[in-house]
Amino acid sequence: MQVDFSKIDPKKNIIIKGAQVHNLKNLDVVIPRNKLVVITGLSGSGKSSLAFDTLYAEGQRRYVESLSSYARQFLGRLDKPKVEYIKGIAPAIAIEQKVNTTNARSTVGTSTEIYDYMKLLYARIGRTFSPVSGREVKKNTVSDVINDVKNLEINSKWLLLAPIHLEEGRQLEDKLKVLLQQGFSRILVNNETVRLDDFSTSLEVTDQHSLDNKDVLLIVDRIVVKDEEEFYNRLADAVQTAF
Incomplete structure (x- = not known):
C-alpha cells in the first residue's frame, strides 16, 4: 500500500x-x-x-x-x-544490549540503568497527588491562602499560625526570646494562647523542658474576616510573614 x-x-x-x-x-x-x-x-x-x-x-x-x-x-x-x-526525529538515547549478572533484587529500572533518571524525572517534573484528598500537592502562595480565606464566613475569627523552626543545638526558650524581640507577642501551646513575655511563668518548669517545637506554634496574626481591600492587604502581609 x-x-x-x-x-x-x-x-x-x-x-x-x-x-x-x-x-x-x-x-x-x-x-x-x-x-x-x-x-x-x-x-x-x-x-x-x-x-x-x-x-x-x-x-x-x-x-x-x-x-x-x-x-x-x-x-x-x-x-x-x-x-x-x-x-520528526528527536535527540535519541539507546540502552546498551548486554547480559547482566542475575540479582534477586534487580528490577527493570536497575537492569537498564534508568532508575536514577526516572527518580529525577518524577521529582522534578512529576505532579504529586494526595492519596487521601485526591488534590495535587503543591507549594502554596500568598494568593492561594487569600483565595481560601475569601471562602470563610464574614466576621468569623481565626488565628494565623506558623511553625517555629529551631536551628540545630538551639533551645526553644532562646528562640522565643528572639521572636519577642522581633515584635511577636503570642504563641499557641497545646491549643492554648500564651503571651511570650509570660511564657516562663505560664508553664511549669517541667512542662517547658518537655515541650517540643512541634507543640508550639507562633501566632502571626489574629484576624476577623472582612470583605474589604484593607483587610486583604493586611492579610497578605501577615501570610508573607508566616511563610
Whole structure:
C-alpha cells in the first residue's frame, strides 16, 4: 500500500523514507511519537538496523551537530545512516544490549540503568497527588491562602499560625526570646494562647523542658474576616510573614 508521506504530520510521527542500512531494503515506515513502540520480528529481519543503526544513529548525529565544536570533541560521532530522509526525529538515547549478572533484587529500572533518571524525572517534573484528598500537592502562595480565606464566613475569627523552626543545638526558650524581640507577642501551646513575655511563668518548669517545637506554634496574626481591600492587604502581609 502506497502512503502519501506529505500528508503525515512530522510533529506527531517519525517518518523514515528509503532506509537501506544493512539488510533494510529501501524501507518506508511511520512511527508515532510519544508512544511505546515495539519493533519485533525474526532474527536478521532488521530490527537492530532500524532501531539502533537508523533511528538512534540519526537522532544522536543531529543532536551532536547542534552542539558547539568544543562539546562535540567529547562525544562519539556516528555515521549518517543510508536513508533518503528522516523527519520528526528527536535527540535519541539507546540502552546498551548486554547480559547482566542475575540479582534477586534487580528490577527493570536497575537492569537498564534508568532508575536514577526516572527518580529525577518524577521529582522534578512529576505532579504529586494526595492519596487521601485526591488534590495535587503543591507549594502554596500568598494568593492561594487569600483565595481560601475569601471562602470563610464574614466576621468569623481565626488565628494565623506558623511553625517555629529551631536551628540545630538551639533551645526553644532562646528562640522565643528572639521572636519577642522581633515584635511577636503570642504563641499557641497545646491549643492554648500564651503571651511570650509570660511564657516562663505560664508553664511549669517541667512542662517547658518537655515541650517540643512541634507543640508550639507562633501566632502571626489574629484576624476577623472582612470583605474589604484593607483587610486583604493586611492579610497578605501577615501570610508573607508566616511563610
